[in-house]
Amino acid sequence: MATVSIRGVHKRYDDFHAVKGVSLEIKDKEFVVLVGPSGCGKTTTLRMVAGLETITEGTILIGDTVVNELPPMDRDIAMVFQNYALYPHMSVYDNMAFGLKMRKFDKAEIKRRVTEAADILGIKDHLHRKPRQLSGGQRQRVALGRAIVRNPQVFLFDEPLSNLDAKLRVQMRVELKKLHQRLGTTAVYVTHDQVEAMTLGDRVVVMKDGLIQQVGEPLELYNHPANKYVGGFIGSPAMNFADVTIAQNGSGLIASNSAMNIGVPEHLAAPLGPHVGRPATFGIRPEDLRLADGSEPAHHTFEAVVEVAEQLGSEILLDVSCGPSSMVASVDPTVRVKPGEKIRLAFNPHRAHFFDGKTEMAVRG
């Protein structure tokens, strides 16, 4: 069990700056997920922690030890790869025992640990098989087993569920979470799937272009995105954005563009004060929109044209256009609207977001 400290880490390849100064403190027993689009530097960061990539600049500590110069074998970590990387010529048992054999554990102890791990993962009956005789899910379990038998200080996961089909992925996601709760080992998990990130992580790190965009607990990221990118990345369907200009209107502020003219919620009026006369982005999540019924103040509504109505059973997703921007609203399943129909949508003012037009940083109350 250990902490992991990543301090000002850079990775430069010949002509590519992959990681541009990442700092992150991971607590003991914490499950941290690095999430971001491909090429954002999340896998490179993980591989630097593993010792598979050299660190161009900065320091990484596991526990109290600086590991910059330590080879992977001396870092006391275990890694699960996207393609499982099972040794094809070895049986499941030997695959799981390999790390222990390399570390000169005695035979009885190896057997005890492998059997125990196989028991936890439900692959006890397959120990004598070769990897190619197993299904994708079973291979994934063997890869996990190989990591847990070593009882390392830190688990590193590099998109371990990406090769599984959707149903199995959900199932394995739950099992991974259970496994972590049971073992309590510090874990760093890389994925490009924000749902995986939200469900697995104690904390989630959103990365883009080699930089950390925001670190926080899943709901914190969801409710208080630090910038427009995080707002759009976390959540499905994604947050709606509309480019607006902030203007003074009597004692309050309004945000307007060619199609909407909405009042800025009171708690955001003060921080948005300096933005008067400047462009900004209004952000609202689909579930914070509903059909206006007249009970709400008019300045918290705007007009939109229905393009497509997606019936999901529990809700209806309305794809609407609102002047230059298209939006998605999640509305009550009893609502009946037709494509082309003009509707009025009301937004929840407490859950409205505004982002600076230039820096894209969130304006917070």
Add this chain to the structure above:
Amino acid sequence: MIEGAIWRRWVFFYIPLALFLIFLLFPFYWMLITTFRPDGELYRPWRAANYTPFWTWNPTLDHIKYLFRETMFATWLWNTMFIATASTIISLICGVLAGYALARLNFPFAGSLGTGIFITYLVPQTLLFIPLSEIIRNYKLGDTPWSLILTYPTFLIPFCTWLMMGYFKAVPKELEECARIDGASRWQAMLYIIIPVAIPGILSAGIFAFTLSWNEFIYALVFLSSPEQKTVPVGVVSELIRGDVFFWGPLMAGALLGSIPVAIAYSFFVEHYVSGLTGSVKG
């Protein structure tokens, strides 16, 4: 399979296949039939009434007996076996290590070095034997098996290196990375993980290298002179073609017996060609 009417299957599949097979296998059949045909039939004029070129009713082992009694064929076989095995082992060791390094280790000029090695393979032996014979003479290796064991690797190592490089590149990098995280050093990862996974590739390289050195002619002809040092290809040609007289029976018997070890080597390892890689990674 060709679909449609039966005649289409015959015209586009069976008949072309049969012609192709006959074309490929006829030389081997000729070799076989000549080996067992008595001299009387072999040298019978083609206009003779009882001329039967494709069959014999009087098979004989005379040519094979001649080969073993009157020539040093057994010694040649042994020489060839020894030289081919030794040079194959040397080339495999060097080729596997060099192929691994070129495929996996990042060092300056790795790419151009790989290309350079391949280019040396393209230099024809018919040119290379001239400077090589000078070297062989200076080191006083002429007329010994070592003259071949040490020169065959000049074309076998580039061949094995290139083949193994391609094979190692196809082995997922993660296997090795995982082994190194599991506690293996680079050497141990190569020894316990990469090489066992690459066994089909190593066997293919070995078989090809063995065949190339078994069949090699130019160097053996130039570097060896005394009959007891010769290899099968050179021995058969130089001892059984005297002037313009061809001893067809023993010649073909030598060719037949000389190709048997290679055929055995192929059939023995053929099942290992089927790559054991499937299922190692990805689902």
